[in-house]
Amino acid sequence: xxxxxxxxxxxxxxxxxxxxxxxxxxxxxxxxxxxxxxxxxxxxxxxxxxxxxxxxxxxxxxxxxxxxxxxxxxxxxxxxxxxxxxxxxxxxxxxxxxxxxxxxxxxxxxxxxxxxxxxxxxxxxxxxxxxxxxxxxxxxxxxxxxxxxxxxxxxxxxxxxxxxxxxxxxxxxxxxxxxxxxxxxxxxxxxxxxxxxxxxxxxxxxxxxxxxxxxxxxxxxxxxxxxxxxxxxxxxxxxxxxxxxxxxxxxxxxxxxxxxxxxxxxxxxxxxxxxxxxxxxxxxxxxxxxxxxxxxxxxxxxxxxxxxxxxxxxxxxxxxx
Amino acid sequence: xxxxxxxxxxxxxxxxxxxxxxxxxxxxxxxxxxxxxxxxxxxxxxxxxxxxxxxxxxxxxxxxxxxxxxxxxxxxxxxxxxxxxxxxxxxxxxxxxxxxxxxxxxxxxxxxxxxxxxxxxxxxxxxxxxxxxxxxxxxxxxxxxxxxxxxxxxxxxxxxxxxxxxxxxxxxxxxxxxxxxxxxxxxxxxxxxxxxxxxxxxxxxxxxxxxxxxxxxxxxxxxxxxxxxxxxxxxxxxxxxxxxxxx
Ligand SMILES: Cc1cc2nc3c(=O)[nH]c(=O)nc-3n(C[C@H](O)[C@H](O)[C@H](O)COP(=O)(O)OP(=O)(O)OC[C@H]3O[C@@H](n4cnc5c(N)ncnc54)[C@H](O)[C@@H]3O)c2cc1C
Numbered sequence: 001x002x003x004x005x006x007x008x009x010x011x012x013x014x015x016x017x018x019x020x021x022x023x024x025x026x027x028x029x030x031x032x033x034x035x036x037x038x039x040x041x042x043x044x045x046x047x048x049x050x051x052x053x054x055x056x057x058x059x060x061x062x063x064x065x066x067x068x069x070x071x072x073x074x075x076x077x078x079x080x081x082x083x084x085x086x087x088x089x090x091x092x093x094x095x096x097x098x099x100x101x102x103x104x105x106x107x108x109x110x111x112x113x114x115x116x117x118x119x120x121x122x123x124x125x126x127x128x129x130x131x132x133x134x135x136x137x138x139x140x141x142x143x144x145x146x147x148x149x150x151x152x153x154x155x156x157x158x159x160x161x162x163x164x165x166x167x168x169x170x171x172x173x174x175x176x177x178x179x180x181x182x183x184x185x186x187x188x189x190x191x192x193x194x195x196x197x198x199x200x201x202x203x204x205x206x207x208x209x210x211x212x213x214x215x216x217x218x219x220x221x222x223x224x225x226x227x228x229x230x231x232x233x234x235x236x237x238x239x240x241x242x243x244x245x246x247x248x249x250x251x252x253x254x255x256x257x258x259x260x261x262x263x264x265x266x267x268x269x270x271x272x273x274x275x276x277x278x279x280x281x282x283x284x285x286x287x288x289x290x291x292x293x294x295x296x297x298x299x300x301x302x303x304x305x306x307x308x309x310x311x312x313x314x315x316x317x318x319x320x321x
Numbered sequence: 322x323x324x325x326x327x328x329x330x331x332x333x334x335x336x337x338x339x340x341x342x343x344x345x346x347x348x349x350x351x352x353x354x355x356x357x358x359x360x361x362x363x364x365x366x367x368x369x370x371x372x373x374x375x376x377x378x379x380x381x382x383x384x385x386x387x388x389x390x391x392x393x394x395x396x397x398x399x400x401x402x403x404x405x406x407x408x409x410x411x412x413x414x415x416x417x418x419x420x421x422x423x424x425x426x427x428x429x430x431x432x433x434x435x436x437x438x439x440x441x442x443x444x445x446x447x448x449x450x451x452x453x454x455x456x457x458x459x460x461x462x463x464x465x466x467x468x469x470x471x472x473x474x475x476x477x478x479x480x481x482x483x484x485x486x487x488x489x490x491x492x493x494x495x496x497x498x499x500x501x502x503x504x505x506x507x508x509x510x511x512x513x514x515x516x517x518x519x520x521x522x523x524x525x526x527x528x529x530x531x532x533x534x535x536x537x538x539x540x541x542x543x544x545x546x547x548x549x550x551x552x553x554x555x556x557x558x559x560x561x562x563x564x565x566x567x568x
Contacts, residue, residue: 010481070480072450072460097481101462104447107416108454113531114415117444129535136441138338142535143414181459182487185475189483201567225568236499243465243499244479249334249441250358251499258567269334272441275540279565281557282546292546297560301551313555317562 003029003036004088005056006079008098009068012045016161016198017094019054021154023162024121025092026055028152032090032124038168039082041075042067052168054161059168060086064177070098071180076105081175083110083149095153096197103153113145116153119276136249136272156197157255190244199228201258202277204247206232206270208263208284208303212240217307218262224314230254232264248273263303266291283307322378322469325431326368326402327422327449328360329412330386330393331442340537347442347537354393359437359498361397366502367467368435369401379403383425385410385418391520398515399507405518410525413533415443419451420528426456432472432491438463438498449496459493465500 005025007018022038029036038051038059048059062078079102083091091106093099095116107114115130119140123129127144130152134141145152196202203222205215215229222229229245236246247254249272259277263284264270271294274280282295285302292298299306332338333353341348356365365382372378382397382405384390394405408421426434436449446462453460465484466477474493477486477500507515549557561568 008481015481070485072462073453073457076454097463097479100446101450101460104415104419104450105454105460107447107531108419108451111529111531114447114451115532116415116447132444134443134537135332135338136444137540139340139537139539141443141537144533144535145531146529146533147531182461182489185486185488187480187483187485195482246499253444258561258565272334279561279567280543281561292548294543295546296543296565297557298546298548299551299554299557300548301554306551306554309554310558313558314568316555317558317568 001034002086002088003034003090003092004083004086005036005038005092006099007038007040008094008096009042009044014044014046014051017096017156019161020156020159021092021094022051022054022056024154024159027121028090028092031121037086041078048170049167052166053163055164056168058171060171060173062173062175066177066180069180069184070101071182072101072105074178074180075102076109078175078177079106080109082173085173089149091151093153095155099153103151107151110149111147112149112151113147114151115143115145118152118154119158133276137253137276138272155255194228196228196230196245196252197254199256201225201227202230202254202256203227203260204230204264205235205262206264207234217311221307221311224311224318232270261291262307264291265289266294322375323429323431324368324371324378324380324433324435325426326365326382327436328365328382328384328397329357329440330354330390331357331440334441344536344538356393356397357437357440359439362504363497363499363501364435364437365397365400366505367497370502371469372401381406381429383422385412385421387411394520395515398518399511400505403518405520406523407520408523408525413530415445415447416451416531417528419448420455421525423452423455424526425523426452434494436496438496449494453494459489461487461489461493462496464495464497467495467501
């Protein structure tokens with residue numbers, strides 16, 4: 001019996017959300033008296049033995065290029081076979097774009113209870129109960145998984161990466177891969193360097209910034225802080241910013257360590273997607289803006305005066321470090 | 322062409338989120354219900370556009386819900402669609418809902434099944450994938466564009482770190498998000514017409530409960546905002562560095 005962690009990769013590299021899933025899976029294994037093992041499908045450039053440092057002793061591979069491309073049915077078929085061969089009883093996915101595509105199909109194929117958007121370790125004192133974000137971040141649900149095989153999809157930025165150390169043994173599995181029914185025509189990379197869902201710091205702008213020409217200072221501040229940029233819905237609707245930056249109830253829900261909201265009123269639908277951020281800074285010229293109620297730090301002032309001064313101060317700080 | 326659009330009722334985005342019966346149930350009293358925005362704005366509108374282009378298309382809506390969802394279903398029919406099917410059961414969890422819809426789909430063999438990318442209440446993002454898994458249909462998730470050419474779908478979808486345009490032969494299940502279509506407001510003709518469109522009630526099939534909600538709770542309230550004078554933003558930077566240790 002084991003805990004199997006799905007290791008996602010993009011452009012040949014294993015990304016942060018998967019390292020969180022590995023750390024989480026290792027802990028779940030320890031908690032339930034199981035072994036933790038990873039499964040990586042497709043081809044990567046990374047040295048996979050190094051993933052052992054997250055507490056994983058064994059990484060299974062199906063080294064087939066077809067699996068680099070997201071065909072959820074095809075991948076779920078392979079995973080179902082991996083689950084059979086490894087006898088895995090708990091399967092952990094990162095709840096990223098890939099996890100959201102594959103985990104439900106695996107759930108259907110194995111008739112295994114799936115809970116996605118999980119934010120903390122399971123409670124195994126009486127059954128198997130996981131905590132997930134619901135109502136777009138406005139509440140949590142504690143959900144019991146009632147099947148023998150359980151699938152958990154872990155929200156990004158919800159579990160701290162742990163590095164107990166060690167190296168992993170790599171095991172190649174020989175599993176036949178079918179033909180894909182999804183043909184790739186073209187791809188385009190998103191604009192920012194740091195994916196929004198993974199970012200630890202996010203600088204976000206709203207309609208208070210008046211127009212797309214004023215985003216220079218947002219991007220500069222983000223760059224200085226190693227942050228991703230985001231925006232409110234009307235900003236994306238008016239095409240001031242690309243729609244993949246839209247956060248909130250009908251956009252992306254994020255949980256960075258630091259969320260800096262500039263010229264955003266803090267409407268309930270916006271807060272829904274960002275209120276799991278650990279620290280919130282609000283810069284708004286209206287002292288009555290609802291966002292201040294959800295903030296840890298605030299400046300009541302004109303963004304066009306305040307933000308350049310913040311940039312100055314950050315430059316000084318970084319220069320002094 | 323036969324299209325099925327899955328819709329769900331969700332609390333209005335401004336609804337107060339509170340729980341009752343020892344935090345085991347959502348307190349729905351006084352709550353306004355809406356069609357889940359992803360289902361309405363993107364999945365349903367795109368399906369209606371496809372039917373407008375090819376009027377021979379059959380467009381069905383399906384929801385798994387008790388009778389209190391009927392007004393929301395009528396509102397969806399006011400936007401478009403030939404008929405709606407309501408599977409008369411609580412939407413227990415993603416698997417339960419998807420298995421009921423898969424049952425409906427088996428009887429009608431649709432070429433295209435659309436869902437929203439997730440509901441704004443349960444945030445499962447799983448119903449479309451489970452339907453595809455149960456019916457062994459091609460699944461394309463998080464679509465931002467959808468075009469149809471004969472029996473070939475050309476879809477732009479979100480992938481990790483960007484977007485990808487792909488092609489697949491029908492039948493397909495597609496989960497839709499922003500970009501697929503633009504929100505529409507129902508007109509008077511639509512609203513009047515919706516009253517006479519068929520809303521079929523089907524009894525659910527027996528499906529095991531793979532998961533069950535034990536309790537709900539609310540996040541802890543913030544301690545209160547620390548305000549920094551507008552003429553001294555450097556103080557904010559100092560606090561973020563020394564107190565919060567975030568930068
Ligand atoms: C069903 C539904 C779903 C929705 N989903 C989302 C969602 O997912 N995400 C989302 O963001 N919204 C969503 N909305 C929209 C939401 O209700 C708000 O309309 C939106 O968040 C407002 O965006 P904003 O704060 O940028 O703009 P505004 O509300 O116009 O606020 C602009 C703010 O900027 C401040 N400001 C102006 N000038 C300056 C200046 N010079 N310096 C500093 N501050 C300044 C103003 O005081 C004001 O507070 C949704 C709405 C509905 C009905």
